[in-house]
Amino acid sequence: MPSADACLLDGCVRPQARLRICNAHYLRATRAGVLDQVLETLPERECAQCGFKIAPRAKVTKIYCSQRCTNVANWQSCNKEDRAAKHRAWRDATRDSRIQKTRDRLADRKCEECGAPIEAQRSTRRFCSRKCINRRADRDNPHRRAELRQKRRKNLIAGAAPAGVTERDWNRLVRRYDSKCAYCGETKPLTVDHVVPISRGGRHSIGNVLPACLPCNTSKRDRLLIDWRTRLLPLRLAG
Template sequence: MPERTCSCAHCGAAFITSHPRKIYCKRKCAAGAMNERHNKRADHTPRPCLICGAEFTPARSDSRTCSVQCRNKRRYEHEPVRYEKTCVECGRTFQAKRSDAVRCSRQCTSMNWYERNRETQIARATEWNRTNPARRTIVSNHRGRRRASEAAGPGITHCRWVRLQRRQRDRCAYCAGPGPLTLDHIVPLSRGGAHAEGNMAGACGTCNYSKGASLLVEWRKRQNRRATSF
């Protein structure tokens, strides 16, 4: 591409570029323009810094620290700030890590997505069942084996389920997060686990959904890989 001379849309400085759609002279100007667009909707009311207590004017509505040094101290030396929110799906009050969180778990997020795409998903599932009869039979057999495993096991009564939750102090058995708890099979039924109280644990919706049909060791390894990839 031939080089051209143009003016930066943020600072007005002239620069040379061969990119046909480049309008900023450097990345700093692009970030500054983006901040200006967001700052039109931001709350610039002065507030005290969470770490040093000094009053500052935030550049973003969710800023809680006055400088990079205070932000690093908050990140590495202090307990993370939690925001008390009410889930828009189930109405439960929960402690959120982000100030813009609106749903308490991945399960509620999935429910919201399904409600918005229900007709499309039903049509897609109907089409898949029509074009994949053999795989549909495999899925049906798998569900049948699960129902048979549940029927063969002793199961758990409501009284024992309440006792199990109290024994866990209404905390998730995997992440120690607050309830509500859902019943999880430690060894999944699809992997040969029994539908018995000794193979059951109370788990929050996020952990239960994430674990799925994995063994506990497999799920922990998957969680560790995700944590170290960031």
């Protein structure tokens, strides 16, 4: 009966020399150019750490598939209590130096937007204030402000009046003003304008909307009607 370290081919009892086969079989397969085919017939070996397949051309003494598994196995075989004690000793011995290195590294940080020094101790902070964060975000995405404003407006409208303004009510309101702007009286493409802005507590209902041209709607923005009429509307009509 062949021993555990015997050649794995054809019941050979000669000792293993290279790649888990004896020297005679190794030389014979090498000369014939079929060494890879011979190695594929051998039983597969699994890594003792992760169970992954070990390459057929690996050494006979190799029991791990990679250096990482070897390091993990060696680390796990050590005494855990001694390892924890060494780590605590290293942590206590280097505490002051590590704190000083961290402070020195954070002291040289500057805001990526304005260049001002960052006083906070958080290592992941890149900007000195919320203003610089918004400024960088606006420059990277020019449409960010408009998208946020539209999203906020939709949320306010949805929360102000779930029913909203129906198409029938809107068409009736437009006919009442002869398809003209309710503010300047010009015949232009009309938009929905809230008399009391949604941001100031107004409702998205037929009693709070008027047909307005785009210039008037843009000029009014979130102002109250009385303030806008007395200050900005005369200037817009004069211009």
